Structures are given as C-alpha cells and as structure tokens.
Amino acid sequence: MFLAVRELRFARARFTLMGAVITLIAVLMVLLSGLSHGLVRDGVSGLQELPVTSLAFSHGVARDAAFTRSVISLDTVESWSRQPGVTQAAPFGSALINARSSSGVEIDLALFGVEPGSFLAPKAATGSPLGTADGIVVSRTAADAGLRLGDTVTVDRLGTRLTVVGVLAEQHTFGHVDVAYLPLAAWQAIHAGAGPGEPVPDRARQEITAVAVRGTGVDLAAGDAAAGTESMTLSESYGASPGYTAETSTLTLIQFFLYLICALVAGAFFTVWTIQRKHELAVLRALGAPIGYLLRDGLAQAMVLLLAAATVGIGAGIGLGSLVGEGVPFALDVQAVTVAAALLVGLGLTGAAVAIARIAAVDPATALGGNR
C-alpha cells in the first residue's frame, strides 16, 4: 500500500475521473436495483406473501397466463392433501377485476379467493379477518390509494358489492394490481359472472384456479399425475404473473451490461495506468521488488478506488432513490443492493486484476538504458 496510496494522491485527477465513472455506474446500479425490486414487489408480492410452496394449475394451461386461465375441480384439493410431504392443501381462486369504491375511486383489483379459516386466509393488520360473505381484506397499498375500512367496492359490469373489512400490513400486489382477499364462495360467484341475487351454477361451485400446496419434499410430478394438474413452485409461478418475465429479464439484462461495463472500464483504466508505469515498474523490479509485492500493491490500489467510488455511488443512489415519486415502483432491498455492490466491486476488481497482471511480464532489464 506504500506506493499505492502515494500514487492515488499524486495522480488524484486521473483517479478521481476514473472514480467518478465507477460512482455513476454504482448510482445507476442502485437505481436499477430499486426499480427491479420495486417491479418485482409490484408484480408478485401478493404471491411472495402466500404461505405456500407450490401451486397446482390445470393440466396444459399456458404457463404465462395460469392465474387467469386455469380452471380445476375442487376435488383435486383432496387428491393433493393425500400426497406424501404435503402438510396443507387448500383451494385458491384468482381473477383480475375493475371496480369502483364508494368514495368514487376507480380501482383495479386482483381477487384471491380463499376459504376463510384455511391456511391461506390472510391476517389483517387492521379490521377483521375474512368471514362475512362479501367482506374483503385488501393490500396495504390499496389503503394507501384511498380505500378505507368499511368502504364498499362495486365490481364493474356485475355490480357485485364487496365491503372492505380488513387491511393487510404489507404490500400484496399481483401484476401491478392490489390484491383483495375474499371468501372462495364470493370469488366463485364473480368468476362465474353471477351478479347480485343471480343463481350461481352448481358447476361453478366446483371450480377453482389452483390448489395451494404447502409441504416439504413433495413430489410434484407424482401429485400432478394423481390429480391431473400441472404444478409450479411458488417462485416458478411468479413467471405466470402478467408482464413479470419480460420486466425482470429486461432489467436483469441491463444490470448484466452494467456489471460488464464496470469490469471493462476498470480493466481499460488499469491497463493504461499499468502501461504508463511500465518503466517505473521495471525500475522497481530492478531494485528488487518482488512481483507479488507489486501485484498486491496494484490490487490494493484498485480495491481502494473501487470501494470508495462504489460507496459514494451507493450513497448517492440511495439518496436519489428516496426522491423517487410515489407512482414509481421503486423499492430498495438491503440484500439486493449488497449483492449488487459486491458484484460491482468484484467484477471491477477482476477487470483491474487482468490489467495489473501485466506487471508480472515487465522485464527489469528495460530499467537500464531507458532514458527518461
């Protein structure tokens, strides 16, 4: 570090410029991480909050539309609950609706029909749990949007009236829409298109979207074979949320390129820096500096630069992130940012290391005869 820190100080203009580039990359990385995490939260937090390990949909359903297209028979719940390793199995219904609240707010909702009292029934933070026939328990974000306890929500076209009886503590959204839990029977009526007072066909009383399964070491293929269903693990089911795969893959691609850019920029900088110092390095080698000493010194220098720049960038990114408006899906996750920062520094260091490795090839004999 003896030489490294002195060089950092002496060539501070160059290192500051380089540090600024890494800082900007780190800012971008934090913002992308927040956006990415925000989009994930917006897209599938309702699923993430489900206490299930897998979901069994109808056989052959389109994977990316399973939550809206799948229809299976209520009997399959029985079949699944008998599978080895399954501790809980319960019917699950889902539907996307447009609605209007009694206070005039237009609201889109993802209806999750569950049996009150089943393991799927949510725990309301305020108000009461699911129970009354038309009572719904909504995501915290719906309350943020203006929905209040006791408000009535009217489903468009059908005219079905639902009452907000509880609000959840966390964000529960699905496909960027707030989740409203409701009793399975109410969900079946809406799913069958039966308005208030209209009879619900018996067939519809036998229909659900999926079997929600909780267990350990469950053989999904065997369960599917027995029940005639098609299972997805909970995380696989995220891909069935509208737009989820496209959004996350786009952001992942951008982040991938950002890491690549960081590695290349660091590599390019330290390549030029090492070549510029070639004669000095030859002199140092002539003076008896071991290659290992010079490599360690160079890597320490890169490490200081990357860590300092990443720290400033992450700080600035978090600061900027806090200014992001309400409507933007932006959520910073400590773990995600930590992993991203480690990747950024790690890949930057890898790029630098490749460049710094040239030190080993410097011929000490070139220290002589070189006029400077």
Add this chain to the structure above:
Amino acid sequence: MNTHTETTRQASRPDTPGPAHQDGLIMRDVTMLLGDGEDTVRALDSVHLTVAAGEFAAIVGPSGSGKSSLLAVAGGLAAPDSGTVTIAGRPMTAASRRARTALRRDLVGFVFQSGNLLPALTAIDQLRLPTRFASPGAVGRDPMDLLTEVGMAGKADRRPHQLSGGERQRVGIARALVTGPRLLLVDEPTAALDQARSRDIVQMLARETRQHAVATVMVTHDTEVLQYCDSVYEMMDGALSKK
C-alpha cells in the same frame, strides 16, 4: 553507520588478492546473445571482470558495445547464455528469476541514467520504498542519514519534478545505497548533467564506494571523470579489456 566493516574493507585494494574479491563482483567468461535469428548480437563476448569491495571501476566504450548488457547481467536483471556471476560470493547465474530478484534486493544497488525516480514519491519516500520490500533481517541504512550524506536532507519532501537533474541523481544514488548493497551498478549517471555537476556526482560515487566498501561499476561516456576511478575498462563489440 557501520565503521567496523568499513575500515576492514577499505584496507583491501583492487589488485590485492584476498577476501575483498570475494566480497565484490566476479564475472567469469560471460557471454550473452541478444535478438534472434539473423539479427543475433553478441552483446557480451567472454567477459571477465573482477571488482573488489571498495573498488570503483569504470567502463567506457561506444554506444551499442554492450555496456548496459554487462550491468544487466552483473546485477541479475538478465541471465547470460554462458559464464558465471558471483556477488559477495553468492552465485547469481545459477539462481531462478525469483531468487535473482531476492539477491538483487539484498546485494545490488542500481543508479540509472537520469535517476529514474518514481514521480509519485518524495525524495525521502524514494529511499523508504526499497526498505518496504527488503528481505527480513536485512540491515539497511537510515533514509534520512543517507539523504543528509548526499546533501539532499533539505529537499526530502520534494517530488522528482521539483528537483534538478543533479539533485535527482543524488537521490538516485542514496536510493541505491539504502539497502546496504555490496555491488553498486551505475549506468551513465552524468548523461544529463553539465560538467561541474557530473564531477560532483562521480566524486560522490567514489566517496560512497570507499566509505561503504561497495564494489562499484560505472558505465560512462565522460572521460573527464575517469580520474576518480580505480580501474577503467573498455567495451568493444561485447568484449571487455582493461585500459
């Protein structure tokens, strides 16, 4: 300062056989080819050279005759094709690259044409750096004492670009001596200096050579300064002869 070894080493003159030769540089039948194919140059052609501790040897010769090559081989920067080099009784030529680096670190000091100081370091740090990677147990010299000795104590905190050519060369000499080397290799130290300063620098080298009982080999173009040297050799097409 180690006055005891100084006096014992100072007593031995270049031409007197004895242990002093063992302390210095011995090159035996050293040949080195450079370049490849048709362009192969015999940079060193059966070179024999013995420089005792406390002896100040000069090498003159036209450009391209192999003077720098001789210094490179003597200091273990390059390996010869045949022949042997020993410094203070330690064989240089048999050693691996890593071992040569270690021997260089412990036994050899280099002074380059224009100092070749590191631009980021102050004068005092130029001297501290070699002590950072010195072998454990190595007895170096105090950087500030040495700077004082070469008359640079007042400019210890200046960087190379704030020093004159002669001052840079003084710092370069002090840096070469800070690890307490047994062999000092000096490549055209006065190439960038005027006559008065050249004389200064060479006198300083002569003084350090004797005071610290180092074997010193200096390559020079400058016949003016040969008067300060104990022995003078001439290099011609890779062959070395005593003048």
